[in-house]
Amino acid sequence: MTPAQETHPPALDVRGLVKEFHGREVVRAVDGLDLRVARGEVVAFLGPNGAGKTTTIDLALGLARPTAGTVRVLGQAPADAVAAGRVAAVMQTGGLLRDLTVGETVRLTAALFGTGHDVRASLERAGIADLERRRVGRCSGGQQQRLRFAMALVSEPDLLFLDEPTTGMDVMGRRDFWSAVRADAARGRTVVFATHYLDEAELYADRVVVVSRGRVVADGTAAQIKDAAGVRTLEDAFVRLTSAVGTSAGGAR
Amino acid sequence: MNPTYLVLEIRRTFRARRSYLLTLVLPPVVLSVVGVTQPELVVSVALYGAILAVTGCGAGVAAERAQGWTRQLRLTPLRPGAYAATKVLAAMVLGALSIVVTLALGAARGVDLPPAVWLGCALACWVVSAPFAALGLFAGYLLRVEAVTRVLSPVVTLLAAAGGLFVPLDGALGQSARLLPTWGAGELARAPLTTGIDAGAVANVVLWTLVLVAAAAWRFRRDTARV
Known part of the structure; x- marks a missing residue:
């Protein structure tokens, strides 16, 4: 561990996180999730719907x-970190x-x-400086997503969450979006992204975290996860990991 | 409250042509239908326009909830209460314009009042229309946008008619009118035309303001609570 990591709290520190929704029946969406993300990491968050x-x-x-457990973001309570733009x-x-x-x-x-926030720089880094005068309603899905990215960059956050950011985008839109994100992450920003596209996890993440039924079931580089599962593709590993839990009560985890 | 947001919100109010034109056109149309001779009716109809305008904030809130804009704002330092206040103030700017248009039409049609009385009536209309923003917020945090746009203007128009804003009501109708928020607001809006303020009207406005604000606050809290 480098000195910087010792003195700075992690970008994301999730411990024993539980979240239940009480409707007609109790749904446990998050079931004892533990996760630490160090500063500067780009982490893919994979899991079925x-x-x-x-x-x-x-x-x-x-x-x-949370129903139980804690979430700390950059050493702060989430709402405080959000209000501070971090x-x-x-x-x-x-x-x-x-x-x-x-x-x-x-x-x-x-x-x-x-x-004191640089609007122009955010637009440029998101690759939409030429769209400044366009109505949002006239932008394509990919352009709107890069606009959301520009909005997220405005406060110069240390940690950025992307929740299935490229769903429904065409190939070009996805590529443009990720090249903007990658260029930005190279400047040291911590990025945690959820996705259904396993190729995005493999291409753009330093680390892959697989969740299933509200828990982390695998955590490591894409190569480590494939090795541990004994398969050749991340997709095979994903299928194995996310269907193993729950098929039978005593199933392997 | 954020000044940039407020200015942008006022500009947006005047971009939504359909809704603001309705607010500026409907009162003059009503004025033409009921026929203008008495200053009381001109002021009452101006109040009706102002109430239409301020309740209009509800449709905006409902639409922006549906679009996920209010959720997006929760990722900024803007507090949900400041958001609601911004929507209300922008709607009140439109309300002020509506009042000016209606009173100007009345003056053009020959209603003759001293400038101080015109000004007093305009201000009174504006102030007593403000609590109806809470009715708009209540609807906006309760209903879907389609329902808000479909329900709110007819409800306001009905309240205005039953509260005696279009024609003076007598007998049983006049008695029941006194229970409606539009009656108390109308009495206070017209107060600069008469001498003295009706204590019953003041009580009506105070009580209805409390009820409407409590209703809006209830739905607002329900909507913005972290679950």
Whole structure:
């Protein structure tokens, strides 16, 4: 461990996290999840639908309250880290006003975080500087996603969550989006992204965390996870890991 | 509250042509239908326009909840209460414009009042219309946007008619009108035209303000609570 990591709290520190939703029946979306992400890491968060990825991200953003366990973001409570602009997120859909222009949206976001934020730089780093005057409603899905990315960059967060950021994008849109994210992560930002595209995890993440039924079932580099599962592709490892739990009560984990 | 957001929100109010035109056109149309001769009716209809405008914030809130904008704002330092206040203030700017348009039409049609009385009525309309923003917020945090847009204007128009804003009501209708929020607001809006303020009207406005604000706060808390 380097001295910097010892003195700085981790980017994300999740311990024994449990989240239950009480409806007609109790649903345990997150079931004792432990995860530490060091600063500067780019982590892919994989899991089938309903594995608890989005719920975990919501808890780390202070949008929901844990049933049990703790989440610390950069040593702070999630809501405090969000208000200070130290953690930001790109959600899969929504969160935009269609009648605003791209420039207005980012300028408003910057204004909400106070003065001194470089709107132009955020637009450029997200690759949408040429779209500044375009109405959000006229932007393609990929352009809107890069706008969300620009909004997330405005406060210069140390930690960035991307929740299935490229779902529904075409190949070019995905490539453009990831090249913007990669260029940004190279500057040292910590990135945690949830995705269904295993190739994105393999290409862009330093570390892959597989969750199933609200728990971490594998954690390591893509190569380590394939080796541990004894398979040749990440997809095979993913299928094996996420179907092993739950097929039988005594199944291997 | 954030000034940049407020200015942008006011600009957005005037971009949504359909809703703001309705707010600026409907009161003059009503004025033409009921026929203008008395200053009381002009002021009452101006109040109706202002109430339409301020309750309009509800449709915006419902739409922005559905679009995930309010959730997005929770990833910024802006507090949900400041968001609601921004929506209300922008709607009140439209309300002020609606009041000016209606009163100006009344003056153009020959209603003759001293400038101080015009100004007093305009301010009174604006102030007593404000609590109806809480009705808009209540609807906006309770219902889907389609329901809000479909329900709110008819409800406001019905309240205005039953509260005696379009024609003075007598007998049983007049008695029941006194229970409605539009009646108390109307009495206070017209107060600069008369001498003295009706204590019953003040009580009506105070009580309805409490009820509407409590209702809005209840739904607001329900919506913004972290679960």
